[in-house]
Amino acid sequence: MEQTTASPRVLIERLDSLSDPIRLRLLLLLERDELGVADLCDILQLPQSTVSRHLKMLADMQWLKSRRQGTSHLFRMNADQLPSDARQLWAIARQQSDLWPVNRLDQQRLADLHRRKQQAQAAFFAGAAGQWDKLRGELYGHYFSQAATLSILSPDWVVADLGCGSGSIAAAIAPFVSRVICVDQSPAMLDAAARRTASLPNIELRQATLPSLPLDSQSCDAALLVLTVTYVASPPAVLLEASRILRTRGRLVIVDLLAHDREDFQQQTGQQHRGFDSTQIVEMMQQAGLGQIRFRELPIEPAAKGPPLFVASGSAVNNVNNHKEIHS
Numbered sequence: 232m233e234q235t236t237a238s239p240r241v242l243i244e245r246l247d248s249l250s251d252p253i254r255l256r257l258l259l260l261l262e263r264d265e266l267g268v269a270d271l272c273d274i275l276q277l278p279q280s281t282v283s284r285h286l287k288m289l290a291d292m293q294w295l296k297s298r299r300q301g302t303s304h305l306f307r308m309n310a311d312q313l314p315s316d317a318r319q320l321w322a323i324a325r326q327q328s329d330l331w332p333v334n335r336l337d338q339q340r341l342a343d344l345h346r347r348k349q350q351a352q353a354a355f356f357a358g359a360a361g362q363w364d365k366l367r368g369e370l371y372g373h374y375f376s377q378a379a380t381l382s383i384l385s386p387d388w389v390v391a392d393l394g395c396g397s398g399s400i401a402a403a404i405a406p407f408v409s410r411v412i413c414v415d416q417s418p419a420m421l422d423a424a425a426r427r428t429a430s431l432p433n434i435e436l437r438q439a440t441l442p443s444l445p446l447d448s449q450s451c452d453a454a455l456l457v458l459t460v461t462y463v464a465s466p467p468a469v470l471l472e473a474s475r476i477l478r479t480r481g482r483l484v485i486v487d488l489l490a491h492d493r494e495d496f497q498q499q500t501g502q503q504h505r506g507f508d509s510t511q512i513v514e515m516m517q518q519a520g521l522g523q524i525r526f527r528e529l530p531i532e533p534a535a536k537g538p539p540l541f542v543a544s545g546s547a548v549n550n551v552n553n554h555k556e557i558h559s
Contacts (some may be wrong), residue, residue: 237314242316244292245316245317246320248292249320249321251285252331253277253281253285254288254289255324256333256337257275257285257286257289258289258308258321258324258325259328259329259334260274260341261306261307261308262308262325264464265305265306266306266307267303267306268282268283268303271286273344274337274341274344275337276340293309293312294308294309294313294321295307295308296308296309298511300490301491301492301494301505302492345464348464348501351501352462352501352503355499355500355501356419357417357419360417360419361423363397363420367458368534370537371537371540372532372534372535373532375457375458375486375529375542376403376457378529379400379457379484379486379542385452385453386408387409387452388409388451388452388453389408389409389411389412389450389451389452390404390408390410390411390412390451390455391444391446391451391453391455391473391476392404392412392413392457393414393441393454393456393459393469393473394441394457394458394462395413395415395420395424395436396420396423396424396458397420397424398423398427398428398436401413401428401431402427405428405431405433405434406431408433410434411433412434412437412446412451413428413434413436413437414437414441414445415436415438416439416441418438421438441456441459441473442465442468442469442472443472444472444473444475444476446476447476448476449475449476449477449478449479450476450478451476451477451478451481452477452481453477453481453483454476454482454483456469456473456483456485457485457486457487458486459487460485460487460504460507461487461488461502461504461506461507462501462503463503464503466504466507466515467515470483470485470516471518473519474519474547479547479548480546480547481547482545483516483519483521483545483547484542484544485512485516485544486540486541487506487540488505488506488538488539488540489506489507489528489538489540489541490505490506490507490508491506491539493538496537496538505538506538507541509541509543512526512541512543513526513543516543521546521547521548522546522548523545523546524543524544524545525543525544527541527543529541529542
């Protein structure tokens with residue numbers, strides 16, 4: 232970004248926007264995470280009216296960007312769009328305030344928040360593992376499995392099924408490809424997948440979190456993220472990691488929920504996000520170094536009780552781009 236010089240009025244307004252410790256605490260959190268007002272109130276231990284007032288001022292000065300999720304908004308620092316003079320001011324403010332005791336406490340509470348969400352998600356999967364196929368069918372139908380399978384079939388491919396669940400898609404793919412590598416962080420899900428795929432010699436099961444895949448760069452011809460992205464804390468980091476393992480021209484296929492406002496459904500399933508719209512998915516895939524991106528809403532099946540779904544795919548057209556950093 233080229234060097235810019237702020238006018239005296241703009242400079243004074245920017246300095247004023249950084250002059251309150253609450254706003255500095257907000258920026259230190261939102262530089263690293265995308266968070267909603269309720270989570271920020273929980274971390275800062277402040278009332279919603281106070282947090283919302285400071286968020287508005289930061290947004291008015293373009294320190295923050297936001298996106299709508301259902302009936303709420305998620306905020307993140309607008310780091311990639313700040314002019315150079317604002318970035319210089321923030322670098323100084325961050326250096327001086329990052330080690331304040333109150334900010335260390337904020338980071339601890341943020342870590343506790345993520346831990347509670349992960350525990351809720353783990354509890355959901357531990358309880359659902361035995362009935363996962365039935366529950367998933369009731370919520371989403373079965374067309375998404377067919378869409379994912381038809382998007383990647385090739386007899387010499389190595390396919391990564393990321394967030395494999397109980398292994399139903401891997402079992403369907405395995406007879407038609409060279410090898411399927413199943414990755415999931417839930418031991419209960421992997422046990423269910425092992426039972427399902429015991430007779431298929433070309434399936435490997437690995438326990439890991441999706442932002443840290445135990446796979447070499449450019450080792451797979453295709454990767455699947457089926458009903459997975461809504462469960463991860465940082466979708467951009469997961470898409471970047473999925474892109475990293477693809478060979479040049481390898482394809483990533485995502486099947487997940489369209490954006491919805493069903494808070495009860497989100498709590499029931501332990502999901503961290505209420506789906507995504509096409510703009511969000513395409514932008515994240517582009518940031519992950521993918522091209523030839525396609526996005527399509529899937530037909531709503533009559534028996535499905537969950538929100539509608541989409542399928543998106545993209546190609547690792549130039550995998551040297553996949554090593555750029557995306558902050559979670």
